[in-house]
Amino acid sequence: MDFSLTDDQINFKKMAIEFARRELNNDVKEREKNSEFNMDGWKRCAGFGVQGLSMPEKYGGLGLDILTCILTMEGLGYACRDSGLLFAVNSHIWTCESPILKFGTDEQKEKYLPALINGALVGGHAMTEPDYGSDAYGIKCKAEKKGNKYILNGTKMFITNAPIADILLIFAVTGDKKGFAGISVFIVEKNFHGFSVGKPLDMMGLKTCPIGEVILEDCEVPEKNKLGKEGAGSAIFNSEMEWERSCLFATHLGAMEKELEECVSYAKVRHQFGKPIGKYQSISNKIAEMRVRIELSRLILYKAAWMKAQGKRAPIESAISKLFISESYVENSLEALQIHGAYGYSTELDFERHLRDSIAGKIYSGTSEIQKNIIASFLGL
């Protein structure tokens, strides 16, 4: 493993920071208040190349190496104050574009990838159901083959981008095989007969990212829209989750860097009892611990991403990375808020938003508890 960065990689991060500052932060507080998605920002991200960072040039992507992608995402996480937008983009990349690139037929790739990359289409994936979350392979959504179509019936819940999505990868049970062996994936377009979405759900954080319910009522999906073979659902899900757990959290790392910088500055200028608060060990220790969590987050993030880029399986590393970074973001956000006192608690500053947004990271992509189960199970427990 060599994580020394090239000038190009450093430049990409800088450019992402400048881009986010210049083009993604306008009216961010208003959008947060109104739970409004920034479609213009989405298009701007596509113009910058975000949706196509790791995608082949053949389909309009930038074809960048994984470390450069991660650094770019880190830069966006650092400078963009709209975590909902970044979360929407990340879900689109890791749970829709990447699986189509990896498991799709040439026809599927040609049909969907260019438009997913240039920002014309919004994508996502739908596994979770009202009664099946962590127990993902227990899902009941059914896909029955009729002629050259599949008929899908079921309900999906908490689906990122659903209210604005043009296509979703829907996980459904085919045949009578049990559990993870019986799941297949379908590329479902929003105008397919029998497909509908509910209103955006009102969540605690990530306010600007539309999350919603998906209803499939005798939804007709052409056979050519099956992604991978029948029964390949768990392989697709695993692959998606490993990539997402290894890369999505780069934006969290960037956000933590920003919080740290703000805490250091504040601890130097905020005086109480005649001294800067940073001179009190209870404050400086918090800041030191924040720095430690950032450093360790960076190392495990780069390691997991590096393993994925080598074509290796990384179930333990991606679980550790997801677990550690998401928990660190919550802890750092809490500390940052505390260091800023009442100002930190006010919505004028971004710390309370960071805290609300960060908590979601302990739940999506497999909860913290599930990541611990994965790690423990590889230890023979």
Next chain:
Amino acid sequence: MEDNKAIKEFIQSELIKDKSISANLKVTDNLIETGIIDSLGIQKLLAYLETTFSVQIADDELIPDNFQTIEAIFLFLKGKKREG
């Protein structure tokens, strides 16, 4: 056949919690239907197969037909070794 035995031993010791099921495991038992290989189990099995038999298993090879029984796993590996 040695490979077959090694795979069986791995499944018995690492994937099956119940000792009596483990003792009676046959190479033709359906590992998926019986829940012996579940979503976590398949990941452990993959890590074991890739390191022990020096093969790389692609994500699109992770279909039930290749992992249904110990015999199926053995045949799948044999096919991969022939390819490689």
